[in-house]
Amino acid sequence: DQQVKQNSPSLSVQEGRISILNCDYTNSMFDYFLWYKKYPAEGPTFLISISSIKDKNEDGRFTVFLNKSAKHLSLHIVPSQPGDSAVYFCAGLMDSNYQLIWGAGTKLIIKP
Amino acid sequence: GAGVSQTPSNKVTEKGKYVELRCDPISGHTALYWYRQSLGQGPEFLIYFQGTGAADDSGLPNDRFFAVRPEGSVSTLKIQRTERGDSAVYLCASSPQLAEGDEQFFGPGTRLTVL
Numbered sequence: 244d245q246q247v248k249q250n251s252p253s254l255s256v257q258e259g260r261i262s263i264l265n266c267d268y269t270n271s272m273f274d275y276f277l278w279y280k281k282y283p284a285e286g287p288t289f290l291i292s293i294s295s296i297k298d299k300n301e302d303g304r305f306t307v308f309l310n311k312s313a314k315h316l317s318l319h320i321v322p323s324q325p326g327d328s329a330v331y332f333c334a335g336l337m338d339s340n341y342q343l344i345w346g347a348g349t350k351l352i353i354k355p
Numbered sequence: 356g357a358g359v360s361q362t363p364s365n366k367v368t369e370k371g372k373y374v375e376l377r378c379d380p381i382s383g384h385t386a387l388y389w390y391r392q393s394l395g396q397g398p399e400f401l402i403y404f405q406g407t408g409a410a411d412d413s414g415l416p417n418d419r420f421f422a423v424r425p426e427g428s429v430s431t432l433k434i435q436r437t438e439r440g441d442s443a444v445y446l447c448a449s450s451p452q453l454a455e456g457d458e459q460f461f462g463p464g465t466r467l468t469v470l
Contacts, residue, residue, distance in 0.1 A: 247397070279461075286359070286446055286461030287398070332397050341386070341453050342414065345397030 246270045247335050249346035257354050262320040264349050266333030269314065273335035277343065278307060278318050281330045290331075291318070320351075328353045357381070359462035361447050367468045368437055376432040376465045380449030387430050388448040388459055389422055398446055404430060405453045437469045 248267045256262045266276070274295050279287035293300040293307045293316065300307050306319045320327055330350050334343040360379045368374050380387050385406055390398035400414040407427045415421070419437075424430040434441055444466050448459035 249397075277458075284463065286448070286463050288461070289458040292458075334397070340411070341388070341403055342400040342411065343388075343390070343398070343459065344400070345390075347395065347397050 244269075245346075246273075246344050247333055247346040249331075249333055249349050251349050252347070253350040253352065255352045255354060256323050258325060259322045262318075262323045262327065262351055262353070264318040264320075264331050264333075264351065266316045266318075266346055267314060268316075268335055270335065270337070270344075271311075271314065272337045273344075274338045275336040276307070276309065276316050277334045277336065278305075279332045279334060281332065281348070287332060323351075323353045325353050325355060327351060359447055359449055359460055361445075361462040361465050363465060364463065365466045365468075367470065369470050370437060370439060372437050372469075374434050374437055374467065376434075376445050376467070378430045378432070378447030378449075378462060380428065380430070380447070381460055382428075384449035384451055384460070385427070386450045386453045386457075386459075387424060388450075389430070389432050390446040390448070391443040392446060392464070393443045401432070403453070410453065434467075437467075439469050442467055442469045 277292040278290040281287045309316045330348045332348045333346040388403040389401040392398040402412040404424045419435045422432045444464040446464045448461045450457045
């Protein structure tokens, strides 16, 4: 039973354009959502997070939007750069429970 | 400063053998987490520690898996009687404390292959 789903295994975007990575969840008990970025042979690195009481969080080129009624969040990267090519994971965290529940990831490819 | 380190980076073993995977967290981080990632999937929670004690081990798949953190720093994940299904990348992470929304800093992982 997947509580966090990333339905697009891969996404290809032209450099300079906007990348939109999507994530759906089934458990309304999640308090926080986090996005992690992973390069091959490295561990995931934290990118940006959002509390469930907010609908938007922005950090430089990265913005995460949360739609609680649809149980959907998205990560926007603008403008996309070649160094953004990586696998992006969405993860949820529940109140007083420190287990990250992860999606399967989306491989983002930025084309020059 | 140094990040989370994990040793070995790769481990190949035979079915039925015992393995130990080591994690050195960032100095001063009191919380430590273990995850495993199978091919094509996201990481799956195994266990986390606050200090020396296992605060939540509900993700350990069965009693062949055990983890310790005797001095509140380095942790070892131990797998007995390994099975082919245990093959995965085992990830360790640490954070300054157990706090909701706190960033977890990950090591590069140990790739375990059980033949």
